[in-house]
Amino acid sequence: MLHRISLVVLLCMLASPAQGVFLEPDQSLKIPVGWTNTGRVAPSDEVTLTFALKQQHVNKLKDLVGRVSNPKSPQYGHFLSLDEVMSLVQPSGNTLSTVRSWLERHGVRECETVQTRDFLHCRTSANIAERLLPGSEFHRFMKGGESVVRSSTPYTVSEELASHIDFVGGLHRFPSQRKVLSRAWDKHRPRRADFHLGVTPSILRERYNLSASDIGAHPNNSQACAQFLEQYFHPADLSEFMQLFGRGFLHHSKVDQVVGQQGGGRAGLEASLDVEYIMSTGANISTWVFSNQGRHESQEPFLEWMMLLSNMSSLPWVHTVSYGDDEDSLSVAFMQRINVEFMKAAARGLTVLFASGDDGAGCKEVAKGKNIFRPSFPAS
Template structure:
């Protein structure tokens, strides 16, 4: 099909001159000058003191809330915008919602195949095995040693969040151990964003090593996205970064997601718009939908309901799921 260049996409989605003038007049009238836009000109990110934000958004009263190591600035009160902005303003984020509490579930499997390990009251030694290696996956998908990237302009990328980073040295060692049966690359071509120091993250290492094992011998980028959105992945910031880059890999893989009901509707709609912009450019984005089928919200009394995973629930990208099966 015929896809749009970034410049053609800008012509399609950029706001009218009237909208730009109204919004800029509103911001500059309150002394807001520290703003940055994206190439498509349909998003502004502005920095200002809380006092100025309260003047911009009448009714808002910003306070700092601290819990443990977390600190956020939010307004407990509703806000309004001037009537002249009606029809020009689409999304205002980061005002009301508090970060969702994240619980880490750790599970170790012992020799008996049951949680807790060992079958001896939880005191047994947990056993581990290599499990699914690249050769297992390639065999499962009927891939031979010749099923690798051969076209120079093939490209792929994966995105990392939540302070997860990979190490090039780990990737090279992984390929030395598990990539002997197929041609492969041992280095990521480009890292976009900040790579933190310290130990490599499990999720980041897994994503990079396995996309370069199944999509072997293909130029690979890694988008390393720092920061959080309400303690969760800053998907919108990552998509805005893509909106500012004219040359990108065609395929993007993301192994992260949030409960859809943990995010505001306006945020979901804005992220959805960015996905549509990416699709218009011909980008294919694969999102993990979880490892346990349809999500479930457990309610007291047993009236459990479905709990969709975002962004896999969106219709503008491809959702991919892995299921953990147990032998009968």
């Protein structure tokens, strides 16, 4: 009798496909307002997938960040190099070989990694990606002139792979919604740059008690801002802004380095504000701009920026980011891994500042007359 039962179980196992594992079971699949599904992509269309490989010694990293960041610790300020961070967190040899072999068996060979070896950025066709990640189904979504390719259904991986991958990027998360700043003031006034706009660099410096001598003086000072969602600053706009509003303190009128590509056309409101005001308050400091175009249909620009930090040994010390997603639009696996990426940056001595958003605690209507708080990530 026992032998008969075992045989039946074995036959059932052979007849049924292996049960896949959902790496992001809580990831929202709701299509954001404004996006329209225009149908499945062609099987040969290219998609880009980002595999976040399991890291080692995350608890050690967390403990180390606490010690190098605490002024009372003997290790305060003893930051790690990128190579030292890599030695601590890089995936095990087993993880690297298992994932690589799996990808190659499916014909995925166009992959790039980062210096810490914990991400794989791979290009393949949609039909191979759907075989690679059972359950996925790639569609093209349009919003105005913007296009993204995403899976409208959840993906799975085999149990063998689940212990080696935190999540796969390029499947579900849509570009964050941009909020339009109010321009009510210029409905009733001429558009001139020399009248009182409300908050100018001189007013900010006065509010924070910054005198003309409160500027960057050390040659090692450096700062950066990251731009997403097709927002770009314009060098000529920055130069004109500093001519108009940079009086009374020493400042730079040009950024020192742009990482990535700048789009053409007019300057974006958000990107211009970020660059012009960081260079006015953090005055006379070498400034970089990380430009993440966001036009590549399968990319997640924020994730691309995080990978850049893991792939550059020399970076500015302070980074400011005016970017955020609604927390309930992200999976826990994604947010936990991004938090580890922040720890990697902190272990190297980098400071990352995020905009807190324009909505206070945020608000989401869950039923008529019933609302809940809606925090943003990463700021909250």
